[in-house]
Amino acid sequence: MAVxxxxxxxxxxxxxxxxxxxxGKPIYRTRRWSGIxxxxxxxxxxAVAEAFAGLQEHIMTAVEYQRNSELADDGE
Incomplete structure (x- = not known):
């Protein structure tokens, strides 16, 4: 079965x-934007993450881009 x-x-x-x-350990917060x-x-x-980071009060330490997919049987 192929998916x-x-x-x-x-x-x-x-x-x-x-x-x-x-x-002395760092405290982190996250900001999320979905629908990309x-x-x-x-x-x-x-580039968008850097632009958003420039609007934040705190320093950006990491960027994640999470892609969501639906898995489906292709019928083979």
């Missing part, structure tokens, strides 16, 4: 450093 992945949408996730704990076309180029998604 096909049908792209649905993507989610951009920014991880932001918002401070330190009393022990799954065909968007990685470079374009990263």
């Amino acid at each position: 096909q992945a049908l792209p649905l949408f993507g989610t951009l996730v920014l991880r932001l450093s918002v401070g330190l704990t009393d022990d 076309k799954p065909t968007a180029a990685n470079g374009d998604v990263y």
Whole structure:
């Protein structure tokens, strides 16, 4: 049985450093934007992440681009 992945949408996730704990460990928060076309180029998604990071109060430490797909049997 062959399975096909049908792209649905993507989610951009920014991880932001918002401070330190009393022990000196970093505290992170995430911001998510969903509904991104799954065909968007990685470079374009990263450019948008940088633009969004410039609007944030805290420093961006990581960018994730999560693609969601539906799995379906292709009938073979």
